[in-house]
Amino acid sequence: MNLAIFGATGATGRHLVEQALEAGHQVRALVRNADGLPIAHPRLRIVVGMLAQPAIVSGVAQGADAVICVLGARKGEASAICTEGARSILQAMNTAGARRLVALSAYGASETRNASLFIRFIRKVIAAKMRDKDGMEALVRDSELDWTLVRPPVLTNGERSGRYRAGTALKPGVTGRLSRADLAAFMLREAAEGTYIGQAVVVSR
Template sequence: MKLAIFGASGATGRLLVEQALAAGHDVTVLLRSAGSLPLDDVRVQRIVGQLDQPDAVAAVVQGADAVISVLGVRKGGALTVCTDGIRSMLQAMQHTGTQRLIALSAYGASETRDHSWFIRLVRKIIREKMRDKDAMEKLVRASTTDWTLVRPPALTNGAATGAYRASTSLKPGITGRLSRADLAGFMLSVAERGDFLYQAPVVSI
């Protein structure tokens, strides 16, 4: 497969690129600088640019079998990065005719906001980040793409185990956790298998 990955230089994004390459896929990424993804592999095509540059985003999306977004708010970064990024991706996908989209959201977004008192508390603590996820999900659901929204709970830097559950009705609770390596593995598997179409699975150990 040819995968277009946005957010590739982040903690989850780097793992996703590594796992995609290990699985034999070709990867195109958007980077602010070519050196921000230190991987030496000819199957990685680096497009240097910004999410608000339509030509750069379209160059990443062009010819992709699937677009995967693992964008997230970084310290000092824009609080609407997920919404703004998805808006740019959707425009590029419409322009290039690319259909498959897998986007990283979060458990507690949209209709899962009231699943527990803990989630309601989390939303108060990181309200701007969750509002960004809410708005992003709204754009994705309104699009004509073949979309999947992935909702993990709290993320860790643990190793990949494959011992996680994924379901649209899953409620992880206060102890819900998922390693970034397992998150990357799940998102890659969704791209490969084409499952969870038009669904928002929660993924947790």
């Protein structure tokens, strides 16, 4: 597949890029600084630019069989990075004619906000980040794309195990965890198979 990845320099994004290349895909990744993704590969094209540059973003999405968005706010960044990023990416996909989108959200967003006392507590602790995920989900749902929202619980830096569950009604619970490597593997599989098009899927160990 030809893949466009946004958020490639993040912890999950790097796993995505590495696993996509390992699987034989062509990858185009938007980065703010070329040094942020120290991976050299003949099937990887790194595009330096910002999400606020429509022509560059649509160029990244051009010809993509699937667009994968794993944006997330880092310390000190604006809390609306996911919402504003999704707005730019959706516009770019419409311009480029790209249809398939797999976007990273979080368990506890939107209608899962009241899933448990633990989730309600988490939403208070990281309120701005969760509101950002809510906003992103609303934009994606309102689009006419073939989208999938992926909602993991707490993410870890563990190894790729291949042992995880996925489902639209899955409830991870307080102990729910998922390694970023397994998250990347699931998102790549979903981009190719389209099992959850038009749905929000929870993925957890």
